Amino acid sequence: MTIQFNDETFRDDYTFRNSDWALKRFPFPFHEDSYMYSVNMEQHRGGPEGSVYEKRFDVDEHYVSEMRDRAQVLSEDPLRCQSLPHMTLAGWDVLELIMVSKSEDYPDLFELHRDGNRWRWINKPLGIDDTFTFLDEATLPYGPLEYITRQTQGDFAVLDQRDDNLWMDAGMVTTQADWSLDFDIGMNFFEWHAPVPMAHEKGIFVRALKFLMNIQQGAPARRLNWTMTVNPLLDTSPENYHKWGIQKTTLTPENIGAKQHLRVELQTFFRLPRSNALVFPIRCYLCSFQDLMTVPKWGRRLHRVVRDLPAELATYKGFIDNRPLMLDYLSGFDDGLPTSPGIWPDLETEPPLAK
Amino acid sequence: MSGAEKIAVKVTEIVPVNDLVTRFRFERVDGGALPTFSGGAHTVVEMQDGEITRLNPYSLMSDPMDPSAYTISVRRDDKGRGGSLFMHQKVQVGDEMTISYPVNLFPLDLRAKKHLFLAGGIGITPFLAQIKQLERLGGHWELHYACRTPALGSYVDELTAHHPNETHVYYDDQDQAIDLKNLLDGQPLGTHVYVCGPKGMIDWVRSTAQAEGWPREMVHYEEFLAPQPGKPFEVKLAVSNKVIAVGEHESLLEAIERAGVDAPYLCRGGACGQCETDVIDYAGKFIHRDHWLEEEQQASGKKIMPCVSRFEGRTLVLDR
Ligand code: HEM
Numbered sequence A: 001m002t003i004q005f006n007d008e009t010f011r012d013d014y015t016f017r018n019s020d021w022a023l024k025r026f027p028f029p030f031h032e033d034s035y036m037y038s039v040n041m042e043q044h045r046g047g048p049e050g051s052v053y054e055k056r057f058d059v060d061e062h063y064v065s066e067m068r069d070r071a072q073v074l075s076e077d078p079l080r081c082q083s084l085p086h087m088t089l090a091g092w093d094v095l096e097l098i099m100v101s102k103s104e105d106y107p108d109l110f111e112l113h114r115d116g117n118r119w120r121w122i123n124k125p126l127g128i129d130d131t132f133t134f135l136d137e138a139t140l141p142y143g144p145l146e147y148i149t150r151q152t153q154g155d156f157a158v159l160d161q162r163d164d165n166l167w168m169d170a171g172m173v174t175t176q177a178d179w180s181l182d183f184d185i186g187m188n189f190f191e192w193h194a195p196v197p198m199a200h201e202k203g204i205f206v207r208a209l210k211f212l213m214n215i216q217q218g219a220p221a222r223r224l225n226w227t228m229t230v231n232p233l234l235d236t237s238p239e240n241y242h243k244w245g246i247q248k249t250t251l252t253p254e255n256i257g258a259k260q261h262l263r264v265e266l267q268t269f270f271r272l273p274r275s276n277a278l279v280f281p282i283r284c285y286l287c288s289f290q291d292l293m294t295v296p297k298w299g300r301r302l303h304r305v306v307r308d309l310p311a312e313l314a315t316y317k318g319f320i321d322n323r324p325l326m327l328d329y330l331s332g333f334d335d336g337l338p339t340s341p342g343i344w345p346d347l348e349t350e351p352p353l354a355k
Numbered sequence B: 001m002s003g004a005e006k007i008a009v010k011v012t013e014i015v016p017v018n019d020l021v022t023r024f025r026f027e028r029v030d031g032g033a034l035p036t037f038s039g040g041a042h043t044v045v046e047m048q049d050g051e052i053t054r055l056n057p058y059s060l061m062s063d064p065m066d067p068s069a070y071t072i073s074v075r076r077d078d079k080g081r082g083g084s085l086f087m088h089q090k091v092q093v094g095d096e097m098t099i100s101y102p103v104n105l106f107p108l109d110l111r112a113k114k115h116l117f118l119a120g121g122i123g124i125t126p127f128l129a130q131i132k133q134l135e136r137l138g139g140h141w142e143l144h145y146a147c148r149t150p151a152l153g154s155y156v157d158e159l160t161a162h163h164p165n166e167t168h169v170y171y172d173d174q175d176q177a178i179d180l181k182n183l184l185d186g187q188p189l190g191t192h193v194y195v196c197g198p199k200g201m202i203d204w205v206r207s208t209a210q211a212e213g214w215p216r217e218m219v220h221y222e223e224f225l226a227p228q229p230g231k232p233f234e235v236k237l238a239v240s241n242k243v244i245a246v247g248e249h250e251s252l253l254e255a256i257e258r259a260g261v262d263a264p265y266l267c268r269g270g271a272c273g274q275c276e277t278d279v280i281d282y283a284g285k286f287i288h289r290d291h292w293l294e295e296e297q298q299a300s301g302k303k304i305m306p307c308v309s310r311f312e313g314r315t316l317v318l319d320r
C-alpha cells in the first residue's frame, strides 16, 4: 500500500494522531495480563503482513513529521548525535543496512543505485536525491550515521563489541524514554543499565548481554519495551525534563483518555558486517489511552497490567503518581472477562466490553 | 536451528599452495553477492563425508569487502579426524557445499593506533583478510610471521611483494625466531597485539605481553581448535532421553547432532561459548580442550563444551 503521511506535531499543539490503520497495527506490548522484566527476545525475520514486524525498518504515516521533529531537536542540541572516532566504519555499515533494507522493502518510496562505490540514494517522502561515494565522508552533508538516521524513524545506539562487552560508542537519540546519549556515551552494557530496578538481581542483563554478543550477521533479533508518556512527546529526554516533566501533573479524569499515551519501543538488533559492531534501533510508537480502549482485549489487559505492576517499575517508568488516576479510567474498560493469549487485537474473536 | 545462517555455495577454484595447504574459492550457487564481513571472521564449512556430517570452521582470507567470492586455506592434518583430509581429497571444482554466514570472534579493535599481527603457520589466514581491510581503511599495521620452512611459508611471497616494509618472516629451520620482548617494548602507545597460531605460540605471546605489563584487552588471540580423536565413550542425554555412543573420530557435538538432537553451536572450535552444556552426573574424567570455560569451571565437573571436549569413564549424563 502507499502510505499517506500525516502532517502533525509532537510538541506545543500536539496534533499527532493515529489513523485506524496505525491503531490496528500498534505493537501492544503485553502478551498476557501481567508484566515483569524478562529476556524477551526473538528473531527479527518479518511478521504478519502489515504489522510493525513485517519490514526490517518499519515506515509508517508518522515518518515525515517525525523526521521534522528530529531535525528540530538536533538544531537545538547537536550532541543528540555522536560517534566516537573508531565508529565511523560502523556508521557506514548502518547507512548501507538501512538503504538496502528500505529500498528492497519499500521500492515505491526509496531507491538505491550502486555502481561500485558510487551510490545514488533517492528518498521520495523527504524529497532527497543524493549521489555520494561509499566510505568517503566528504561526499555527504553529515557523517554516515547522522545522514541516514535523519531519514529513519527511531533512535539508534551503535555498540562496539570488545573485551566481552558492548560499548555505547555512537548513536542518534532524539525520541528516548528519559535517558541521554551524551551521558551514556562510552559506557558498557552494565554501566548504562545501572538505573534499571530489579532486572540486575534477576540476572537478566547477564543473559541479555550473552545473547546480544552472539547475534550474527544475517540473523537479527528484536524485543519490545514500554513506558508511559503524557502528551504525544517524542523527545522525553533528561536534557529537556524541565519542559515535559511538569506536563505529567496536568492529567485530569476528563483529559486522561486523550493525553495519556502508552509508549512502546520496538527494539531490534543487527550485527554489522564491516565493523563487527551491533546496531540497536529503538523505534517508538505512541498511542492514546482512548484509542487503545477501542480494542476490548487491550482495555481489559492494560488495566490489569497497570494495576499489578510492582511499584519499583511504576516508579522507574515515571507514572507512580498518576497510577491511581490511570486505574480509575482503565477500570471502566475491564469487565473481568478472560483475555486471549498474545499481543494481537483479536477484534473478531474477543467479546465486546460487557459493562 | 543452531549455528549461523547458511549459504549455498559452489567451489569455483582449488589451488595447492604448498605440500600441506590448499586454497578453496566459494561463490554463491545463485550467483548473488556474498555478505561483506570484517577481517578475522570465519565460516563453518559443512562436509558430507559418507555417513558423517562434519562442520569445520575456517578463517576467511579474502578481501572482506569483495562480495563476489570467499576464499579459505585448509592445512592437511594427517592425524586429525578427517575434515581437512576430506577437503583435500574429496572436494572438487564445481561441487556444491553449504557454508555459514561469517562469524567474527577475532575482530580488529578499531580504536588501535597500530595493529601488531603475530602469526604462526596456517594462523596467517585471518590476518590476510585483516590486512586487506586495513589497507582499504588506511590503518597502521605490522606482521611477524613464523613458518617452519620456506617451502611451507603460505603466502609469504605475496605478502613480502606487496608489503615489504610491514612483513617480517621467520623460518624455524633457519633458527629464526620473533624477538618478542624487544618487539613489544618498541611499540607505540595504543598498539594492539593479535596472535593466531599453535597453542604454544599463543600462550607464549600472552604470557610475555602480560609480564611486560600489557593490559589484557590489548592482546587478542584466536586458536584453531579442531576436535581431536579419542577413545569412544557413552553419554546419556537427559532431556531428550537418549543414550548415544561417541565414536573415536567424531566430536561429542557431532554425536549429539547425529542422534537428531538440536544442540546450540557457533564456532565449533571451543571459543564462542555457545555450546556450553550442563553436566548432570558423571563418573570418570573430562578431557577439556576449550578456551571458554574458566579453569575452576573445568575442574568443577559441572560444564562441558561438546564441540571440542571429550570424556573418559563410565557415566556421563548431560542436560540436553
Ligand atoms: C545493546 C542494546 C541495548 C541498549 C543500547 C540498551 C539501552 C538501554 C537504556 C539506555 C536504558 C535506559 C536506562 C536508564 O534508565 O538510563 C535501558 C533500559 C532497559 N533495558 Fe536496555 N538496552 C539494550 C538491550 C537490552 C536488552 C537486550 C534487554 C533485555 C532484557 C534490555 C533490558 C532493559 C530494561 C528491562 C530496561 C528498563 C526499561 C523500562 O523499564 O522502561 N536492554 N536500556
Ligand code: FES
Pocket: B264, B265, B266, B267, B268, B269, B270, B271, B272, B273, B274, B275, B276, B290, B292, B305, B306, B307, B308
Ligand atoms: S561451539 Fe563455540 S565453543 Fe563450542
